[in-house]
Amino acid sequence: MPVLAVENLSVGMTGRSGGLVPVLENLSFTLDKGKTIALVGESGCGKSMTALAIMGLLAEGFVVTGGRILLDGEDLLTARPKRLRSLRGDAMSMVFQEPMTALNPLYTVGDQIAEVLYYHRRLSRKDAAEQAVEFLKAVQIPAAAQRAKAYPHQMSGGMRQRVMIAMALACKPKLLIADEPTTALDVTVQAQIFDLLAKLQDETETAIVLITHDLGAVAELADDIAVLYAGRCIETGPAKELAASPRHPYTSGLLGCVPHLTVGVAKPAQWHDLGEIPGMVPSLGQRGPDCAFLARCANATDVCRSRPQPPLGAIAPGHTVSCWRAQEIAA
Ligand SMILES: Nc1ncnc2c1ncn2[C@@H]1O[C@H](COP(=O)(O)OP(=O)(O)OP(=O)(O)O)[C@@H](O)[C@H]1O
Numbered sequence: 001m002p003v004l005a006v007e008n009l010s011v012g013m014t015g016r017s018g019g020l021v022p023v024l025e026n027l028s029f030t031l032d033k034g035k036t037i038a039l040v041g042e043s044g045c046g047k048s049m050t051a052l053a054i055m056g057l058l059a060e061g062f063v064v065t066g067g068r069i070l071l072d073g074e075d076l077l078t079a080r081p082k083r084l085r086s087l088r089g090d091a092m093s094m095v096f097q098e099p100m101t102a103l104n105p106l107y108t109v110g111d112q113i114a115e116v117l118y119y120h121r122r123l124s125r126k127d128a129a130e131q132a133v134e135f136l137k138a139v140q141i142p143a144a145a146q147r148a149k150a151y152p153h154q155m156s157g158g159m160r161q162r163v164m165i166a167m168a169l170a171c172k173p174k175l176l177i178a179d180e181p182t183t184a185l186d187v188t189v190q191a192q193i194f195d196l197l198a199k200l201q202d203e204t205e206t207a208i209v210l211i212t213h214d215l216g217a218v219a220e221l222a223d224d225i226a227v228l229y230a231g232r233c234i235e236t237g238p239a240k241e242l243a244a245s246p247r248h249p250y251t252s253g254l255l256g257c258v259p260h261l262t263v264g265v266a267k268p269a270q271w272h273d274l275g276e277i278p279g280m281v282p283s284l285g286q287r288g289p290d291c292a293f294l295a296r297c298a299n300a301t302d303v304c305r306s307r308p309q310p311p312l313g314a315i316a317p318g319h320t321v322s323c324w325r326a327q328e329i330a331a
Protein backbone atom coordinates (compact mmCIF):
# COMPACT_ATOMS: atom_id res chain seq x y z
CA MET A 1 0.00 0.00 0.00
CA PRO A 2 1.39 3.45 -0.85
CA VAL A 3 2.06 5.84 2.04
CA LEU A 4 0.12 8.51 0.18
CA ALA A 5 -2.54 8.11 -2.46
CA VAL A 6 -4.17 11.19 -3.92
CA GLU A 7 -7.15 10.12 -5.99
CA ASN A 8 -9.03 12.52 -8.24
CA LEU A 9 -8.54 15.37 -5.84
CA SER A 10 -10.46 18.51 -6.76
CA VAL A 11 -10.37 21.82 -4.88
CA GLY A 12 -12.52 24.85 -5.54
CA MET A 13 -12.37 28.46 -4.49
CA THR A 14 -15.50 30.34 -3.48
CA GLY A 15 -16.05 32.96 -6.17
CA ARG A 16 -17.65 36.39 -5.79
CA SER A 17 -21.00 35.07 -6.96
CA GLY A 18 -20.81 32.30 -4.38
CA GLY A 19 -20.08 29.60 -6.97
CA LEU A 20 -16.96 27.48 -6.87
CA VAL A 21 -14.07 28.16 -9.22
CA PRO A 22 -11.94 25.04 -9.82
CA VAL A 23 -8.39 25.36 -8.50
CA LEU A 24 -7.34 21.70 -8.65
CA GLU A 25 -9.05 19.21 -10.94
CA ASN A 26 -8.92 15.44 -10.62
CA LEU A 27 -5.37 15.25 -9.36
CA SER A 28 -4.04 11.73 -8.82
CA PHE A 29 -0.67 10.37 -7.75
CA THR A 30 0.74 7.84 -5.31
CA LEU A 31 3.87 7.76 -3.23
CA ASP A 32 5.57 4.75 -1.63
CA LYS A 33 7.58 4.47 1.56
CA GLY A 34 11.04 5.96 1.29
CA LYS A 35 10.31 7.49 -2.12
CA THR A 36 10.16 11.08 -3.31
CA ILE A 37 7.72 12.60 -5.75
CA ALA A 38 8.39 16.07 -7.09
CA LEU A 39 5.48 18.34 -7.96
CA VAL A 40 6.59 20.73 -10.68
CA GLY A 41 4.92 23.41 -12.75
CA GLU A 42 4.87 27.15 -13.16
CA SER A 43 3.83 29.53 -10.45
CA GLY A 44 0.10 29.27 -9.77
CA CYS A 45 -0.29 25.72 -11.09
CA GLY A 46 -1.55 24.43 -7.74
CA LYS A 47 1.49 22.87 -6.08
CA SER A 48 1.06 24.53 -2.68
CA MET A 49 -2.70 24.05 -2.87
CA THR A 50 -2.12 20.32 -3.26
CA ALA A 51 0.23 20.32 -0.26
CA LEU A 52 -2.22 22.25 1.91
CA ALA A 53 -5.13 20.02 0.88
CA ILE A 54 -3.14 16.95 1.94
CA MET A 55 -2.28 18.53 5.29
CA GLY A 56 -5.88 19.64 5.82
CA LEU A 57 -4.71 23.25 5.97
CA LEU A 58 -6.55 24.88 3.07
CA ALA A 59 -7.20 28.57 3.63
CA GLU A 60 -10.71 29.82 4.17
CA GLY A 61 -12.62 30.03 0.91
CA PHE A 62 -11.00 26.89 -0.50
CA VAL A 63 -12.81 23.57 -0.31
CA VAL A 64 -12.16 20.05 -1.44
CA THR A 65 -14.89 19.30 -3.95
CA GLY A 66 -14.02 15.70 -4.74
CA GLY A 67 -11.63 12.82 -4.47
CA ARG A 68 -9.79 11.07 -1.70
CA ILE A 69 -6.48 11.55 0.08
CA LEU A 70 -5.28 8.35 1.71
CA LEU A 71 -2.44 8.34 4.23
CA ASP A 72 -1.51 4.72 4.81
CA GLY A 73 -5.00 3.85 3.64
CA GLU A 74 -6.76 6.29 5.98
CA ASP A 75 -8.92 8.85 4.23
CA LEU A 76 -7.80 12.26 5.49
CA LEU A 77 -10.78 14.03 3.96
CA THR A 78 -13.26 12.19 6.15
CA ALA A 79 -11.04 12.20 9.26
CA ARG A 80 -12.25 14.21 12.25
CA PRO A 81 -10.42 17.47 13.03
CA LYS A 82 -9.03 15.96 16.23
CA ARG A 83 -7.60 13.02 14.31
CA LEU A 84 -6.06 15.38 11.74
CA ARG A 85 -4.42 17.41 14.49
CA SER A 86 -2.88 14.30 15.93
CA LEU A 87 -1.60 13.20 12.51
CA ARG A 88 -0.11 16.58 11.65
CA GLY A 89 3.41 16.92 12.98
CA ASP A 90 3.40 13.21 13.71
CA ALA A 91 2.53 10.88 10.81
CA MET A 92 2.70 13.74 8.32
CA SER A 93 4.49 17.03 8.49
CA MET A 94 5.39 19.93 6.30
CA VAL A 95 8.38 22.21 5.76
CA PHE A 96 7.40 25.61 4.46
CA GLN A 97 9.29 27.98 2.24
CA GLU A 98 9.88 30.67 4.81
CA PRO A 99 10.80 29.25 8.21
CA MET A 100 10.29 32.55 10.01
CA THR A 101 6.57 32.30 9.38
CA ALA A 102 6.41 28.76 10.71
CA LEU A 103 8.71 29.14 13.72
CA ASN A 104 7.49 30.97 16.78
CA PRO A 105 9.75 33.98 17.46
CA LEU A 106 9.00 33.87 21.19
CA TYR A 107 10.38 30.41 21.93
CA THR A 108 13.85 28.98 21.59
CA VAL A 109 14.27 26.53 18.75
CA GLY A 110 15.03 23.75 21.23
CA ASP A 111 11.77 24.38 23.05
CA GLN A 112 9.85 24.32 19.78
CA ILE A 113 11.21 20.94 18.77
CA ALA A 114 10.70 19.66 22.31
CA GLU A 115 7.08 20.81 22.22
CA VAL A 116 6.37 18.54 19.23
CA LEU A 117 7.77 15.55 21.13
CA TYR A 118 5.93 16.49 24.30
CA TYR A 119 2.64 16.88 22.47
CA HIS A 120 2.79 13.86 20.15
CA ARG A 121 5.09 11.50 21.98
CA ARG A 122 4.21 12.38 25.57
CA LEU A 123 7.90 12.58 26.49
CA SER A 124 8.74 14.27 29.78
CA ARG A 125 9.88 17.89 29.41
CA LYS A 126 13.42 16.84 30.25
CA ASP A 127 13.57 13.96 27.77
CA ALA A 128 11.94 16.10 25.06
CA ALA A 129 14.59 18.79 25.58
CA GLU A 130 17.38 16.21 25.31
CA GLN A 131 15.86 14.71 22.19
CA ALA A 132 15.53 18.17 20.65
CA VAL A 133 19.30 18.60 20.94
CA GLU A 134 19.80 15.21 19.28
CA PHE A 135 17.59 16.33 16.40
CA LEU A 136 19.56 19.54 16.01
CA LYS A 137 22.69 17.40 15.77
CA ALA A 138 20.98 15.18 13.19
CA VAL A 139 20.35 18.19 10.96
CA GLN A 140 24.01 19.11 11.36
CA ILE A 141 23.67 22.20 13.47
CA PRO A 142 27.04 22.80 15.14
CA ALA A 143 27.14 23.27 18.94
CA ALA A 144 23.61 21.89 19.06
CA ALA A 145 23.18 22.07 22.84
CA GLN A 146 23.99 25.77 22.79
CA ARG A 147 22.01 26.46 19.63
CA ALA A 148 18.94 24.84 21.16
CA LYS A 149 18.78 27.87 23.45
CA ALA A 150 18.76 30.33 20.55
CA TYR A 151 15.68 32.12 19.28
CA PRO A 152 14.82 31.86 15.56
CA HIS A 153 15.96 35.43 14.81
CA GLN A 154 19.40 34.61 16.16
CA MET A 155 19.96 32.03 13.44
CA SER A 156 20.76 32.25 9.73
CA GLY A 157 18.17 31.33 7.11
CA GLY A 158 19.89 28.01 6.43
CA MET A 159 20.01 27.17 10.14
CA ARG A 160 16.34 28.04 10.57
CA GLN A 161 15.45 25.79 7.66
CA ARG A 162 17.40 22.99 9.36
CA VAL A 163 15.43 23.63 12.54
CA MET A 164 12.20 23.37 10.54
CA ILE A 165 13.36 20.08 9.09
CA ALA A 166 14.34 18.81 12.55
CA MET A 167 10.90 19.77 13.84
CA ALA A 168 9.14 18.18 10.88
CA LEU A 169 11.08 14.94 11.25
CA ALA A 170 11.04 14.78 15.06
CA CYS A 171 8.21 12.24 15.12
CA LYS A 172 9.58 10.27 12.17
CA PRO A 173 6.64 11.04 9.90
CA LYS A 174 5.56 8.63 7.23
CA LEU A 175 5.08 11.61 4.97
CA LEU A 176 7.02 14.85 4.71
CA ILE A 177 5.87 17.63 2.41
CA ALA A 178 8.60 20.12 1.57
CA ASP A 179 7.15 23.16 -0.21
CA GLU A 180 10.05 25.06 -1.74
CA PRO A 181 12.19 24.34 1.31
CA THR A 182 15.22 26.21 -0.03
CA THR A 183 13.90 29.10 -2.10
CA ALA A 184 14.97 31.72 0.42
CA LEU A 185 18.51 30.36 0.71
CA ASP A 186 21.67 30.84 -1.26
CA VAL A 187 22.78 28.16 -3.68
CA THR A 188 25.37 26.38 -1.53
CA VAL A 189 23.00 26.22 1.43
CA GLN A 190 20.26 24.95 -0.89
CA ALA A 191 22.46 22.06 -1.92
CA GLN A 192 23.26 21.27 1.72
CA ILE A 193 19.58 21.22 2.66
CA PHE A 194 18.73 18.88 -0.21
CA ASP A 195 21.63 16.59 0.75
CA LEU A 196 20.37 16.61 4.30
CA LEU A 197 16.84 15.71 3.24
CA ALA A 198 18.18 12.81 1.17
CA LYS A 199 20.32 11.57 4.06
CA LEU A 200 17.51 11.78 6.59
CA GLN A 201 15.18 10.06 4.16
CA ASP A 202 17.63 7.17 3.82
CA GLU A 203 17.66 6.79 7.59
CA THR A 204 13.95 7.15 8.23
CA GLU A 205 12.30 5.91 4.99
CA THR A 206 10.04 8.93 5.10
CA ALA A 207 8.10 9.44 1.88
CA ILE A 208 8.63 12.97 0.56
CA VAL A 209 6.50 15.24 -1.58
CA LEU A 210 9.01 17.76 -2.86
CA ILE A 211 7.87 21.04 -4.34
CA THR A 212 10.68 22.97 -5.89
CA HIS A 213 11.60 25.07 -8.90
CA ASP A 214 15.10 23.62 -8.72
CA LEU A 215 15.19 20.98 -11.44
CA GLY A 216 18.70 19.97 -10.46
CA ALA A 217 17.31 18.91 -7.09
CA VAL A 218 14.41 17.16 -8.82
CA ALA A 219 16.79 15.14 -10.98
CA GLU A 220 18.84 14.22 -7.94
CA LEU A 221 16.18 13.53 -5.35
CA ALA A 222 12.93 12.58 -7.03
CA ASP A 223 11.96 9.05 -7.93
CA ASP A 224 8.83 10.29 -9.64
CA ILE A 225 7.55 13.56 -11.02
CA ALA A 226 4.03 14.90 -11.34
CA VAL A 227 3.76 17.88 -13.67
CA LEU A 228 0.95 20.27 -12.83
CA TYR A 229 -0.51 22.73 -15.25
CA ALA A 230 -3.40 25.04 -14.39
CA GLY A 231 -4.48 22.86 -11.49
CA ARG A 232 -4.41 19.65 -13.51
CA CYS A 233 -1.86 16.90 -13.58
CA ILE A 234 -0.71 16.61 -17.18
CA GLU A 235 2.13 14.10 -16.92
CA THR A 236 3.42 11.72 -14.27
CA GLY A 237 6.09 9.09 -14.26
CA PRO A 238 9.54 8.04 -13.14
CA ALA A 239 11.82 11.09 -12.93
CA LYS A 240 14.47 9.63 -15.19
CA GLU A 241 11.96 8.72 -17.86
CA LEU A 242 10.22 12.09 -17.80
CA ALA A 243 13.51 13.89 -18.07
CA ALA A 244 14.70 11.65 -20.89
CA SER A 245 11.46 11.44 -22.86
CA PRO A 246 8.80 13.90 -21.82
CA ARG A 247 5.59 13.34 -23.79
CA HIS A 248 3.62 16.46 -22.94
CA PRO A 249 4.80 19.61 -24.73
CA TYR A 250 4.50 21.51 -21.45
CA THR A 251 6.89 19.11 -19.74
CA SER A 252 9.29 19.42 -22.66
CA GLY A 253 9.03 23.18 -22.38
CA LEU A 254 9.84 23.14 -18.68
CA LEU A 255 12.83 20.90 -19.19
CA GLY A 256 13.93 22.85 -22.24
CA CYS A 257 14.16 25.92 -20.07
CA VAL A 258 16.86 24.29 -17.99
CA PRO A 259 19.70 23.58 -20.34
CA HIS A 260 21.86 21.88 -17.70
CA LEU A 261 19.36 19.25 -16.73
CA THR A 262 20.82 15.81 -17.02
CA VAL A 263 19.65 13.08 -14.74
CA GLY A 264 22.01 12.27 -11.93
CA VAL A 265 24.05 15.45 -12.25
CA ALA A 266 24.39 17.15 -8.92
CA LYS A 267 24.71 20.68 -10.24
CA PRO A 268 21.66 22.60 -9.10
CA ALA A 269 19.89 24.15 -12.05
CA GLN A 270 17.73 27.18 -11.49
CA TRP A 271 14.28 27.17 -12.94
CA HIS A 272 14.07 29.90 -15.51
CA ASP A 273 11.05 31.79 -16.69
CA LEU A 274 9.16 29.92 -19.30
CA GLY A 275 10.57 32.17 -21.96
CA GLU A 276 10.46 29.37 -24.46
CA ILE A 277 6.78 28.70 -24.02
CA PRO A 278 4.93 31.81 -25.09
CA GLY A 279 1.84 32.85 -23.19
CA MET A 280 0.66 32.38 -19.65
CA VAL A 281 -1.18 29.88 -17.49
CA PRO A 282 -4.93 30.57 -17.83
CA SER A 283 -6.09 32.19 -14.62
CA LEU A 284 -8.65 30.71 -12.28
CA GLY A 285 -12.13 30.99 -13.72
CA GLN A 286 -10.83 31.02 -17.31
CA ARG A 287 -10.42 27.29 -17.47
CA GLY A 288 -12.94 25.31 -19.46
CA PRO A 289 -13.05 21.66 -20.47
CA ASP A 290 -10.53 22.31 -23.27
CA CYS A 291 -6.91 21.36 -22.89
CA ALA A 292 -5.62 24.10 -20.57
CA PHE A 293 -2.37 24.25 -22.54
CA LEU A 294 -4.06 24.64 -25.92
CA ALA A 295 -3.44 28.35 -26.38
CA ARG A 296 0.30 27.95 -25.74
CA CYS A 297 0.88 24.70 -27.53
CA ALA A 298 2.89 24.64 -30.73
CA ASN A 299 1.69 21.12 -31.45
CA ALA A 300 -2.04 21.74 -31.17
CA THR A 301 -4.21 20.48 -34.04
CA ASP A 302 -7.93 20.53 -34.79
CA VAL A 303 -8.24 17.32 -32.81
CA CYS A 304 -7.04 19.17 -29.72
CA ARG A 305 -9.37 22.11 -30.41
CA SER A 306 -12.46 20.01 -30.90
CA ARG A 307 -12.23 17.82 -27.80
CA PRO A 308 -11.97 18.32 -24.06
CA GLN A 309 -8.63 17.75 -22.36
CA PRO A 310 -8.07 13.99 -22.23
CA PRO A 311 -7.66 12.20 -18.90
CA LEU A 312 -4.19 10.96 -17.99
CA GLY A 313 -3.50 7.85 -20.04
CA ALA A 314 -0.68 5.34 -19.65
CA ILE A 315 1.98 5.64 -22.31
CA ALA A 316 4.56 3.37 -20.70
CA PRO A 317 4.59 1.48 -17.39
CA GLY A 318 4.07 4.09 -14.67
CA HIS A 319 4.20 6.94 -17.19
CA THR A 320 0.93 8.77 -17.83
CA VAL A 321 0.18 11.80 -19.94
CA SER A 322 -2.80 13.97 -20.77
CA CYS A 323 -2.29 14.96 -24.41
CA TRP A 324 -4.15 13.95 -27.56
CA ARG A 325 -0.88 13.77 -29.44
CA ALA A 326 1.16 11.88 -26.87
CA GLN A 327 1.41 8.78 -29.06
CA GLU A 328 2.72 10.79 -32.00
CA ILE A 329 5.24 12.67 -29.90
CA ALA A 330 6.91 9.36 -29.29
CA ALA A 331 10.05 9.07 -27.25
N1 LIG B 1 -5.18 32.96 -0.81
C1 LIG B 1 -5.50 32.89 -2.11
N2 LIG B 1 -6.46 33.68 -2.64
C2 LIG B 1 -6.79 33.60 -3.95
N3 LIG B 1 -6.22 32.78 -4.81
C3 LIG B 1 -5.25 31.98 -4.37
C4 LIG B 1 -4.82 31.98 -3.00
N4 LIG B 1 -3.84 31.08 -2.84
C5 LIG B 1 -3.66 30.54 -4.06
N5 LIG B 1 -4.50 31.07 -4.97
C6 LIG B 1 -4.60 30.71 -6.40
O1 LIG B 1 -4.71 29.29 -6.48
C7 LIG B 1 -3.96 28.80 -7.58
C8 LIG B 1 -2.96 27.76 -7.11
O2 LIG B 1 -2.00 28.41 -6.30
P1 LIG B 1 -0.79 27.68 -5.59
O3 LIG B 1 -0.40 28.55 -4.45
O4 LIG B 1 -1.13 26.28 -5.29
O5 LIG B 1 0.31 27.73 -6.73
P2 LIG B 1 1.80 27.16 -6.73
O6 LIG B 1 1.86 26.13 -7.83
O7 LIG B 1 2.19 26.73 -5.37
O8 LIG B 1 2.66 28.42 -7.21
P3 LIG B 1 4.10 28.98 -6.72
O9 LIG B 1 5.12 28.25 -7.55
O10 LIG B 1 4.05 30.43 -7.07
O11 LIG B 1 4.23 28.74 -5.26
C9 LIG B 1 -3.32 30.02 -8.24
O12 LIG B 1 -4.11 30.39 -9.33
C10 LIG B 1 -3.35 31.06 -7.15
O13 LIG B 1 -3.43 32.35 -7.71
Ligand SMILES: [Mg+2]
Binds near residue numbers: 047
Ligand atom coordinates in the same frame (compact mmCIF):
# COMPACT_ATOMS: atom_id res chain seq x y z
MG1 LIG C 1 3.52 27.47 -3.95
